[in-house]
Amino acid sequence: MDSVxxxxxxxxxxxxxxxxxxxxxxxxxxxxxxxxxxxMGLALLFPITFSVGGLGGIIMLLGIYCGxxxxxxITAILLRTPGTPxxxxxxxxxxxxxxxxxxxxxxxxxxxxxxxxxxxxxxxCLILFAPMLAKVALQFSKPEYFALxxxxxxxxxxxxxxxxxxxxxxxxxxxxxxxxxxxxxxGMERYTLGTLYLSGGVGFMPILIGLFALTQVxxxxxxxxGKQQMIGNIKIDSVLPSCADIKLTLPTLxxxxxxxxxxxxxxxxxxxxxxxxxxxxxxxxxxxxxxFGKGDPRGIAASESGNNSVVGGAFIxxxxxxxxxxxxxxxxxxxxxxxxxxxxxxxxVNDPVGIYTIFIGLLLxxxxxxxxxxxxxxxxxxxxxxxxxxxxxIITVMAMIGTYSYSNSIPDVIIMVAAGVIGFFMYKCDMSxxxxxxxxxxxxxxxxxxxxxxxxxxxSFMVFAENPICATFLVLSLISLLSPMYRPMLKRIFEKxx
Amino acid sequence: MANMKICxxxxxxxxxxxxxLIARAAxxxxxxxxxxxxxxxxxxxxxxxxxxxxxxxxxLDTVVHSRKFTATKVILNDAGCVRAxxxxxxxxxxLVLLVILGFYISSFIFLIGxxxxxxxxxxxLAVAVSLLFLAxxxxxxxYLLHIQLPLPIFFD
Amino acid sequence: MKKYKxxxxxxxxxxxxxxxxxxxxxxxxxxxxxxxxxxxxPGGGTDTTARGIINMMQxxxxxxxxxxxxxxDGNGIVGMADVAKAKPDGYTLGMVTVxxxxxxxxxxxxxxxxxxxxxxxxxxAPAALIVPKDAPYNTLDDFIAYLKKxxxxxxxxxxxxxxxxxxxxxxxxxxFGVQVKHIxxxxxxxxxxxxxxxxxxxGTLADPSSFKTQVEAGKLKILAVMADxxxxxxxxxxxxxxxxxNMAVRAWATLVAPKGTPAEVMKVLRxxxxxxxxxxxxxxxxxxxxxxxxxxxxxxxxxxxxxDDAMYAEFLAKLAKK
Numbered sequence: 023m024d025s026v027x028x029x030x031x032x033x034x035x036x037x038x039x040x041x042x043x044x045x046x047x048x049x050x051x052x053x054x055x056x057x058x059x060x061x062m063g064l065a066l067l068f069p070i071t072f073s074v075g076g077l078g079g080i081i082m083l084l085g086i087y088c089g090x091x092x093x094x095x096i097t098a099i100l101l102r103t104p105g106t107p108x109x110x111x112x113x114x115x116x117x118x119x120x121x122x123x124x125x126x127x128x129x130x131x132x133x134x135x136x137x138x139x140x141x142x143x144x145x146x147c148l149i150l151f152a153p154m155l156a157k158v159a160l161q162f163s164k165p166e167y168f169a170l171x172x173x174x175x176x177x178x179x180x181x182x183x184x185x186x187x188x189x190x191x192x193x194x195x196x197x198x199x200x201x202x203x204x205x206x207x208x209g210m211e212r213y214t215l216g217t218l219y220l221s222g223g224v225g226f227m228p229i230l231i232g233l234f235a236l237t238q239v240x241x242x243x244x245x246x247x248g249k250q251q252m253i254g255n256i257k258i259d260s261v262l263p264s265c266a267d268i269k270l271t272l273p274t275l276x277x278x279x280x281x282x283x284x285x286x287x288x289x290x291x292x293x294x295x296x297x298x299x300x301x302x303x304x305x306x307x308x309x310x311x312x313x314f315g316k317g318d319p320r321g322i323a324a325s326e327s328g329n330n331s332v333v334g335g336a337f338i339x340x341x342x343x344x345x346x347x348x349x350x351x352x353x354x355x356x357x358x359x360x361x362x363x364x365x366x367x368x369x370x371v372n373d374p375v376g377i378y379t380i381f382i383g384l385l386l387x388x389x390x391x392x393x394x395x396x397x398x399x400x401x402x403x404x405x406x407x408x409x410x411x412x413x414x415x416i417i418t419v420m421a422m423i424g425t426y427s428y429s430n431s432i433p434d435v436i437i438m439v440a441a442g443v444i445g446f447f448m449y450k451c452d453m454s455x456x457x458x459x460x461x462x463x464x465x466x467x468x469x470x471x472x473x474x475x476x477x478x479x480x481x482s483f484m485v486f487a488e489n490p491i492c493a494t495f496l497v498l499s500l501i502s503l504l505s506p507m508y509r510p511m512l513k514r515i516f517e518k519x520x
Numbered sequence: 521m522a523n524m525k526i527c528x529x530x531x532x533x534x535x536x537x538x539x540x541l542i543a544r545a546a547x548x549x550x551x552x553x554x555x556x557x558x559x560x561x562x563x564x565x566x567x568x569x570x571x572x573x574x575x576x577x578x579x580l581d582t583v584v585h586s587r588k589f590t591a592t593k594v595i596l597n598d599a600g601c602v603r604a605x606x607x608x609x610x611x612x613x614x615l616v617l618l619v620i621l622g623f624y625i626s627s628f629i630f631l632i633g634x635x636x637x638x639x640x641x642x643x644x645l646a647v648a649v650s651l652l653f654l655a656x657x658x659x660x661x662x663y664l665l666h667i668q669l670p671l672p673i674f675f676d
Numbered sequence: 677m678k679k680y681k682x683x684x685x686x687x688x689x690x691x692x693x694x695x696x697x698x699x700x701x702x703x704x705x706x707x708x709x710x711x712x713x714x715x716x717x718p719g720g721g722t723d724t725t726a727r728g729i730i731n732m733m734q735x736x737x738x739x740x741x742x743x744x745x746x747x748x749d750g751n752g753i754v755g756m757a758d759v760a761k762a763k764p765d766g767y768t769l770g771m772v773t774v775x776x777x778x779x780x781x782x783x784x785x786x787x788x789x790x791x792x793x794x795x796x797x798x799x800x801a802p803a804a805l806i807v808p809k810d811a812p813y814n815t816l817d818d819f820i821a822y823l824k825k826x827x828x829x830x831x832x833x834x835x836x837x838x839x840x841x842x843x844x845x846x847x848x849x850x851x852f853g854v855q856v857k858h859i860x861x862x863x864x865x866x867x868x869x870x871x872x873x874x875x876x877x878x879g880t881l882a883d884p885s886s887f888k889t890q891v892e893a894g895k896l897k898i899l900a901v902m903a904d905x906x907x908x909x910x911x912x913x914x915x916x917x918x919x920x921x922n923m924a925v926r927a928w929a930t931l932v933a934p935k936g937t938p939a940e941v942m943k944v945l946r947x948x949x950x951x952x953x954x955x956x957x958x959x960x961x962x963x964x965x966x967x968x969x970x971x972x973x974x975x976x977x978x979x980x981x982x983x984d985d986a987m988y989a990e991f992l993a994k995l996a997k998k
């Protein structure tokens with residue numbers, strides 16, 4: 023018990039609290055700016071953790087991590103541009119609610135609530151169930167990862183707005199884009215047209231930024247003709263979510279947070295996968311899913327709690343096994359080790375103060391993130407009121423900055439612009455974008471684990487049926503893939519009964 | 521003015537073409553099952569083939585629901601679209617200038633130009649906003665974060 | 677007024693000449709920023725190593741700022757090429773990894789170690805043979821005997837076909853005349869650690885830093901390392917060399933400058949790096965992360981890159997012939 027008190031005193035010291043606040047604020051900013059990634063922010067501030075000494079640096083990194091995953095939702099909702107890949111699903115309902123329905127404050131408050139809820143939920147799971155969840159995570163080998171990836175991909179039929187077939191095309195193209203470059207499973211270069219740039223694969227960030235930010239600029243440009251440049255005057259009454267919204271989204275919050283925590287604790291999967299699967303599950307389980315994609319609060323709640331709950335989940339393998347759950351936790355793991363906290367099975371025994379510091383730090387970081395988010399909602403909403411003829415060019419420039427700062431590569435910027443143009447024509451042809459994003463995110467996970475599973479089983483396809491977790495996910499995927507076909511039928515059957 | 525039917529056929533044709541190209545290249549990478557596992561062409565071949573199948577399905581769907589698709593109009597050349605195309609051209613030009621003139625100069629030009637395309641006629645406001653924004657970017661990126669933005673090519 | 681203007685103009689001219697000439701003057705780095713191109717994504721092992729070492733050198737040198745820039749394009753080749761092409765004035769440095777010695781022999785690039793001049797190689801992680809604790813073999817010889825009895829069945833994880841740990845495993849196969857099943861984990865050694873911990877593969881040859889926690893917790897054990905000397909972190913683990921097989925495969929990362937950088941500039945950088953290696957901070961930064969720091973500075977680092985290049989050239993040629 024006195025380890026807890028010691029940890030509390032450590033985290034509660036003025037200096038460390040200040041660092042936590044600064045870290046969370048910086049994290050929210052990095053998250054909001056498209057192109058500035060969580061890993062970049064952590065890597066940038068990693069050396070500062072040494073000058074600070076003690077656990078202050080670690081606490082700061084925790085703040086950055088939590089803040090960044092939340093920050094992405096701000097630009098996702100207001101500008102339809104996910105600040106981080108983990109918030110891509112938030113654009114589907116966040117942007118329509120904020121801009122088309124004119125309720126930016128409501129959208130932001132739901133997303134802030136969901137992010138905080140998801141984060142806190144996952145930390146509680148971390149504290150209570152870490153060893154148990156870690157055991158489940160260790161069961162995941164290549165067949166299981168493959169099945170998980172297929173499960174994610176199968177959502178494309180239910181998530182695509184407009185024509186489902188065209189959504190599937192987008193997904194297939196996305197999956198193919200993921201194959202471009204050096205294939206690590208065979209050592210062969212594919213679809214590189216002999217260029218050096220392509221041998222490293224097509225950047226995911228440029229396509230994300232182009233398809234979302236730049237395409238939206240073009241779409242808004244088209245809409246701007248004829249409309250007067252009214253300076254909007256959207257006001258908001260309260261920054262906290264209404265009771266009705268809370269009641270409506272509570273089941274979604276719980277379900278999505280659980281999904282995200284689980285995804286987080288499986289090493290190698292991150293917030294982007296967590297948010298998409300949560301979003302899809304929210305749609306599947308909703309009695310009335312007609313508003314999804316048009317501004318349903320549950321869509322925002324699912325995506326944001328799904329991605330923030332990955333944070334606590336990702337710490338489970340870190341603290342119990344010393345194995346990072348994703349790229350960001352790999353950096354934090356390094357920082358922990360340098361500061362003398364040895365994660366792993368012995369951590370709970372050898373260094374209880376260290377562990378409790380992390381727990382308390384994470385809880386505080388999430389709470390702070392929520393507090394900061396709520397207090398800034400009024401400020402963020404002002405963005406919506408900026409006249410479009412100023413805002414759109416600025417967004418374009420931000421897209422350029424974001425793409426270039428990600429990898430310092432001009433070819434990436436070219437891809438970003440190309441994606442923006444193509445995205446516009448996709449919109450015209452009633453082809454939705456989520457499919458492409460899902461394809462690119464999950465492409466490598468799916469293919470590499472498919473090939474790898476067959477390598478391990480000497481070519482036997484039975485390996486997918488023999489592993490129970492794998493088989494379960496594959497069956498779920500089939501159900502999910504075919505859902506648009508039988509859901510209307512099921513609905514009619516249930517309606518007839520009642 | 522086009523309608524969705526024509527759009528669908530175009531999309532289907534493109535999809536089938538791309539699918540065939542992908543699958544052909546995949547055959548070249550080897551789709552046999554070797555000792556080391558499936559060849560590197562297996563997965564892309566499946567993707568390419570699926571693309572061809574879906575393309576065909578779209579054609580089928582369009583033929584079956586021909587009336588619905590003909591009725592859905594796709595607007596490609598009204599004033600709004602033209603403005604969007606101009607913006608696209610501006611974005612491409614911005615990219616070219618970015619490489620030649622570096623970030624700050626090309627962004628300044630684009631900001632002014634972009635605002636003009638969108639109907640802003642108050643030149644003083646445009647210049648003021650652009651300068652303010654770029655100053656903010658400079659402070660944030662060059663000064664605080666030390667993230668480098670493209671320089672003009674005649675700086676080396 | 678005219679006189680005043682002339683004075684200002686003269687002062688400005690003087691400052692201009694001063695700045696231009698200062699690179700040659702006893703002023704390197706003279707307060708200017710030094711760009712360090714890291715050909716990997718932020719947060720990975722090479723990236724944190726690079727940021728660590730330049731942070732320490734920055735503190736040591738004082739009046740300078742190192743600016744790390746990530747350029748992961750083209751598997752890092754683009755980034756390394758940028759350093760090679762940069763003006764050799766000491767204001768553009770870069771990190772190169774052992775892949776620089778491997779890629780040219782796989783036809784992936786025309787770059788080579790000859791395009792660079794080394795400052796310091798702070799890490800050179802050896803390939804460690806890591807297996808689960810409860811495996812039925814406790815020494816390298818036991819393991820090889822087991823492999824001979826079960827050809828093609830034992831699954832060894834690596835970080836990608838054609839990448840360094842796969843090559844290390846191939847080298848082991850050739851040296852001992854055995855055959856294993858190669859299972860790539862493209863995301864890196866963290867995934868291999870998870871697979872080993874979960875019992876999905878039987879072993880790996882990889883750099884031990886990702887496995888340190890599991891080894892210390894008693895879940896994994898290291899049978900041998902492919903290095904010239906025993907590691908500081910695991911002093912009880914014998915080297916392949918001791919056991920009669922002279923194999924050394926190490927994943928190093930070197931801070932380099934483009935070839936042709938003036939000797940005075942290199943001296944400033946190398947001296948600073950040398951001083952940094954003597955500090956306790958240097959040792960603890962790397963040791964705590966499970967990396968054995970090395971103090972291979974300057975010409976020694978050049979030699980290391982040349983030696984490894986020759987080794988991979990020969991080995992990969994042999995593989996291709998087979």
